[in-house]
Amino acid sequence: MSLRAIKYENNTLEILDQLLLPAQTKYISVRGVEDGWKVINKMQVRGAPAIAIVGCLSLAVELKNEKFESKKQMRQEIEGKLNYLVSSRPTAVNMKIAAEELIDLANQLSKDDSVSLDEMKAKFLQTIEDMLAKDIADNKAIGDYGAKEILARVSGDHLVRVLTHCNTGSLATANYGTALGVIRTLHKMKRLEHIYCTETRPYNQGARLTAYELVHDKIPATLIVDSMVAAVLKHRNVTAVVVGADRVAANGDTANKIGTYQIAVLAKYHEVPFYIAAPFTSVDMSIPSGDHIVIEERPDREMTHVGEHRIAAKGIACWNPAFDVTPASLIAGIITERGVFRPEQLKEQFGQINK
Ligand SMILES: CSC[C@@H](O)[C@@H](O)C(=O)COP(=O)(O)O
Known part of the structure; x- marks a missing residue:
């Protein structure tokens, strides 16, 4: 069984409260956009892809039971609610990109006279529901491409050692994960010797969430505090760093959890390749x-306290x-669902998607 951060069944949405992990496993109900905004803002759900999926599904739950007088009214409501959801957390771009795509879709459907009000609603809800499956498929592809890329760094059937930061796994996505997806794939291929995961102060996503996923999946791993990265890179023969x-x-400059930039600087010094693993929905x-x-x-308070304890x-x-920006010059490759690209190749790749 893998961990599920998001449960969406029969038009009900529940999320695993990540503030309580690993001590408690408790799902909470998200009944609409207001709840969606709150659980994202309070970080009960977090991780760029999961934020977008929960935000959009919270809109789906709300829309399903609502009656609209016209397609225009529905379009206006969709736009207002999506813009509100985008304001819940500003750095992760996935929610903003999803909102833009859904607003475009709502505009197209509302202008198309061959589409009825009911059909517009059904098509809109289906598009949101498809995001869950697409995210899992994208993560598996990222896992495959990333594993291949890292294995190309070692000779024969040598095993690899990977360092990661924050949480990019099943808890941060629809399932499987991005950087943690690459690690899962390496483990499945029996080519992962060891993973080092940082604690990720101040919010401890590494110690609380990544460590939880690694123990759950029985992946050989060691937790380190953030200030140990240089020592690990010097002494533990790390093959690659992979983060979300x-x-x-x-x-190609990349915003990720605070501390990522300093890991990239250290990786450069120690000549360890530093990779970003992310779907194209994280590219702005x-x-x-x-x-x-x-x-x-x-x-x-996130710095001064651990839980209730000051x-x-x-x-x-x-x-x-909450985040810092790693310059493209420190990034060996961006592992996406379409392959691994050097930062300067992104623009061309993006052009091809939009053709
Ligand atoms: C696949 S998750 C990618 C990123 O969102 C992740 O690395 C990260 O920085 C999460 O930050 P968080 O503040 O926990 O939402």
């Missing part, structure tokens, strides 16, 4: 570089950006 992305700019071609990415700043001295000032 919240937003990849057109030039509307911005030329990472300088244009808005970085979410989160409450001090660990920082009272009165100290905090700065808590």
Whole structure:
């Protein structure tokens, strides 16, 4: 059995409350867009692909039971609610891209006289429901391409060692995961010797969530604190670093969990290839570089406390950006569902998708 962050059955949506993991496994019900916005903003669900899927499914749940007087009214409501969902967390781009695509679809359907109100609703809901299956298929493809790429770095049937950061697994996606999907595929191929996962302060997605997934799947792994990355790269013969992305700019600069940038700098120094694993839904071609990415700043409490327990001295000032931007020059390749590309190849690849 693999972990499921998102359960969507018979028009009911439930998410695994990731604030409670690993101590408690509790699903909470998402009854509409207001709930969707809250669970994303509070990080009860997190990870760029999962944010988009839960946001869109929360809209599906709400729309299903609503009666509209006209296609125009439905279109307007869809647009307003999607824009609201985009505001729940600013850095991960997947929700914004999904919203733009769904607003385009709503516009097309509302203009098409051959489509009835009921048909418009059905087509719209189906498109959202298809996102779950597409994300899993994309992650499996990312896993295959990523495993092949990393295995090409070792000779014969040698095993590989991988370092990862934050949580990019079943809990951050519809299932399987991006960077953690690559690790899962290497493990299935019996070519993974070991994985090192960082604790990922301040919110501990590595210690709480990635470690939980690795133990659950019986993948050989060791947890390290974030300040041990240089030592691990120096002493533990790591074959590659693979992490996820919240937003990849057109030039390949990549925003990901805070701490990613320093890992990329360390990887360069130790000549360990540094990869981003992300679906094309994390690529934002509307911005030329990472300088244009808005970085979410989160409450001090995430740094000063672990759960209910205060660990920082009272009165100290905090700065808590949730993400940083790794320059494209530090990235060996971006592992996508369509193959592995160097950052400078992204634009051309994107052009081909949109042809
Ligand atoms: C497949 S998840 C990719 C990224 O969203 C992940 O690496 C990450 O940074 C998650 O941040 P989070 O703040 O936990 O939502």
